[in-house]
Amino acid sequence: MPQPTVKSQGSARRCLIALGILGMVIEESIGGPVSVRTTLLAILTIGPAYGFQLHGELESRTAGRRAVNVGQIYGTLERLVKQGAVESGGATADGLPLYRITTSGRAEALDWLISVESPRGEEWNDLVDRVLLASSLPHVDSLALIGRYREHWLASAEPSGNQASPIGQELLEAGARTALASAAVAWLDSVGESLLDPRAATFQRGLSAVRPRRGRRPVPVA
Template sequence: MSVRSSLLAILTLGPAYGFQLHVELRSRTGARRTVNVGQIYATLDRLVTQGAVDAAGVTDDGLPLYRLAEPGHREALTWLHDTSSVAGEEWSECLDRVLIASSLPEIDALEIIAAYRRAWSADPERPAENGQERLVAAADTALAAAALAWLDEAATAISASEPGSFERELSDERPRRGRRPTHVPDVEESAG
């Protein structure tokens, strides 16, 4: 998953802070990927340096907020509507894009699904010169069939749902400050 692109897509909803983006990323991808909070903040720092994201003040309790700059907004939309991926990441990128797009109110997830249907339906003609290449071709065919079946199921679920039931705004879940002790010894225990 492209953490950078996913964060930019989520920021199309408006300003957010790092932990909030961490929660949103996990929630909007069905918890299929684990990204640590430090990676979120490191990515946000790079995005600010590169001009894709701007600082947007702080929350009432002092958490730094980030918002999309115009280049970041363009990049988010381009990523969501693109179907190209690094070799070997096609399935994961498809899932991430469709899952995130289906959660964003201003994005037409069915359009993204249709683009992916076209991409997975394309039949690259590659002559298999040996046994391993034949096995890879068979795996690619099986993966494409599975992807098309899932895309059909996703399109049906989104089309049959109540308007707005997949989409949601940013969560207001707050980060925990410090750890609570699991057991506080009473006076007798600590004297003992």
């Protein structure tokens, strides 16, 4: 089988980046769960990784909830490099460029991993995605995160003493908020029990050494 030429590799790379930009535009326009940016930075706190590796890690560590296209992964990585959150980390033995988190990128990732704040309307998705990802990282105290989230959800369900009793749609929304808070606390309690189980060590893991079936070799990071 003929090997791809430099020109064809460049074309493939441009296609990946174009898909990545389109994915980021769509995500910014319609909202969605945790951003690809923060999840990639969180995964890179484990160590340097290449694009397709990060693609697989993101999907597996969020149980398929964050299955994004590879072009979006590379597009986000390029943007992170330009912003100084990620830098070149060398290359694998067969030439795949590695990406390494910088000091500022690590600080951003660790701040996100201990936060319980979310954009309005994305509280549930953020909760699940953040806990799933945090529980997979060896250096993150997942139980502490669960404790903070539990307090956060309990507080959010309490009515404000300075407001009149809700009526109409506000009454219905308050009921929905209370129901969601109850579901969140119940799920967090279940997660806490699972993480205290003797088999919980299987949750936390380093980067997978399994190579992707297909991949591209983008131009090395500058």
